[in-house]
Amino acid sequence: MPIVEVQNVSKRFALRRRRHALLSRRGLAHLLRLGEKEQFAALDGVSFTVEPGECVGIIGQNGSGKSTLLKLIAGVTLPSSGRVAVHGRVASLLELGAGFHSILTGRENIYLNAGILGMRHAQVAEVYDSIVEFSGIASFIDNPVDTYSSGMYVRLAFAVAAHVNPDLFLVDEVLAVGDEEFQRKCRRRIAEFREQGKTILFVSHDLGMVHSLCERVILLHKGKMVVRSNPQETIKYYMRLVGNPKGVHTLAKGDVEVVSNNGHMNLFYQRKELTGGQGLEGKLRAMQQDHHTSSADWEIATSGPDQCVARGRMHRLPVTHVWTIKIEGKTVIWRMGIECRNPVPIDLIEANLLISSQYTEWVYGDLSGVFPEILPEDTEWNAVVAPDVMANEAAALPREDSQLPTVLVDVKHHKPYMRLVWANTDSATGCRVLQANARVPAADEEFAAGYHDLLTFHIQLGLTREEVRRKVTEERSLKLGALTAVFEHGRIRLNYGDTLLTTLVHAYTSMLISDLWNDSINLQWGAVEREGDRLTISGYSRRFPFRQIWELEPVENGFSWRVLLEAFEPIDVQEYHASIILRQEYSRWRTDHESGIFPPFEPGVEDWRHLNHSYKPGLHITASGDEIPDVTLEADPEKGLPRMTPLNTGAGQRGRVLQALHTADTCLIHYEPGTHLYSSTRIIVKPREDS
């Protein structure tokens, strides 16, 4: 049964909807139903249903009847004709703090407000503690709310609203009011409701949010419903309805289609949109103010089937954006430039490519990984890649079952301080984002009058996964039968066939100097040198005067991993290790002295817990599991035997660790300037012998 039924609903208002006076001509005449009333139809024959668990967006221009529709569904007003029915409890973010009175205490207001929202005392009492805790103002709860700060007031109101537990949640333009923090909380709450499978009706101007949150979009235009097949179509139609058609141009060539629409750009591959939200958009910041490209006045200057030049004149900056867009084969080339009419100080340049959350793996220079899930509590854009790594090339791979193409982006920046970052957007927008940004140094802030190139994106679509991987990893890989070892910025990722054996930071080294752990992933790594099957890479520490040189060379069933330490000044090392972090499917371990299991991960149990009892030095440590090959870390006897230690990482980040640990038993390990062989191990991977 649908939770909301709207059947042929119209709502008309008398055109002069003023407050009459009874003793005026209009008043008495109106009361006696004399005189014709001019009417205005806010809604006209609107029909739809909403099923439980759906999230439906309502969009439309101002005055198109969106708010009236929400009011009708909330039951706050009645339709002039037609029928609205709701089966379940309704709550809306509009009701925040309804009935709050400043003289009453927080406690009294909780009961009153919840009562107005339809809760009984007994129900409020059940969640009372939880409301107080959520609000975080327990110690003020018996003070009158007029002693509260506005932040506390909103928190309390929000806490009550958050506990009403409605079946249907109505969200109006509320996200446009309140401070940043409040908006973020609202967004988080909406995402949470979405997670819990509640039904949401959502009115917003934020099309990106509507697009990512809603399965279905209802477009109202002058009180009538405009029906389109899916949210994308509806939003596109809406943008054409409100947008300036002069600023829209569609390029197409083969499988690739690009819609440049008034300062943002959506990309399609085989008719599927791979961009999310606003797609590709630029931003400039001048004098602490953000200027989005989509707020400019756009015009297509020259256009062809597979290329165009779009010009967007900004209103508040003497700048005209010039976008040159071209499709070459399966590559979209987008050049972002600006034409300054006067000298302009610009302190930030940014371009964001928002892509669908169906992309789950990222590649960034010589790094790769999996995008973290976007959680409801993510209310800001979170960088996925460490900001101190620089690369010009990045790629994203979609989920296996997705029909979206791979995306490989090569960014040419015309300003030296440009950086590229993979990030997740907030949970409301729900997209991955490749951001190119540049904080312009103060000395360069002044952009002279004339044309400036800022950025060029080469976006290559539809390569196979292998092609993408090869393009970005081939140079850095050792192919050893079924085993592939990929060097990635201070760590080695191990694949066996298609199975990834390692996790988190994979195989890496760390050294303790002056009580500070120096992980190899934090060194600054240079380019990979390759001589036949032998890889050499060196990474400099930014903290201490040394560098590590890694030498990887194939051996039978694996490879040797020699780590040389080049000290530029004398260094004292307290201890150091080479470790492999394996996936949690590894369940057993074995050293030369004993064997055991990796216990399950328990919250509360200390991170990096040692599982062995014998600390005698040894030659081998092996981990095994079901249906995965054994992994052995083998010490080089010439180098001196380390302690072979199995560990579990913490419950938060789950991995099984094999560690070859060198400790200074009596005093510090002292290195004179020069190059020293410091760790020498082999990593051997072979299928289990007994199977």
Added chain:
Amino acid sequence: MAGWNYSSDRQRQVRRIFPELLRSRELLLDLVSKELRIRYRYALMGFLWAFLEPLLMTAILYFVFGIVFNFRGGATTPAMYAVSLLTGLVFWQFLSHTLGAGARSLVDNGNLVNKVLFPREVIPLSVVGVNLVNLLIGTAILLGLFLLLGGRLGAQAVWLPVLFGIELALVVGLALLLSSLNVFYRDVSYVVDVGLILAFYATPIFYDFRADVFPRLVEHPWLYYTYMMNPMVGLISSYRQVLIENQPPVLELVAIPAIQSGIALVVGAVVFRRKAGIMSDYL
């Protein structure tokens, strides 16, 4: 989700008033207690005001009419004139305070009506509730004073709840009617304010119906019937009769207000319910 079904075509049904109000009884009590708390929390003497107001009014009326004009209003002794004044005042003020605040109540709570769905009757009814509490205090003072000044409560006092029931129906009906009309025509509340001042004089409060009005108006039937249109005439006279004189009320003086109250209640409830659904369009 039983109990949370909403259908727009049922909202105007008058018979839904009772189940809806029953479900919202806690909200009604909450709003009453909120109003009382707000009213008395920061007032220096708190609830004492509720005692002082009718007493001070009685004192000033007694001074003007009892002492300056040496008027008795049909009462046997000066002391009983004071009791008679207080009787009139307590029950009159219940009506006048409720209607004065009640007429404005929906407009005052506009942002609530505009945001949340709940039976709109709750808002004017909460005003009735608040004034009921004040009436309770007033009645206690009245009975106290009556007994203190040598009065004795007779058997006819059993009529008091009946009379009050009639007045309550009248007040509820009018509060519903006036509050809903005020949403659509904002001058209704001003008309009510002026009307209540006029009605104060057209109601036997500081004078007596049988002693002062009846003998003089009996020769002017037109004026007399107009005067009798005021339901409080019969009610206040009857309150005095059963309380002070321990006599059964005159049938006519109870029946006319009872019929008027019944009509007011039905008209008020129906008009209110018919308009409740679209009030938010005008707030």
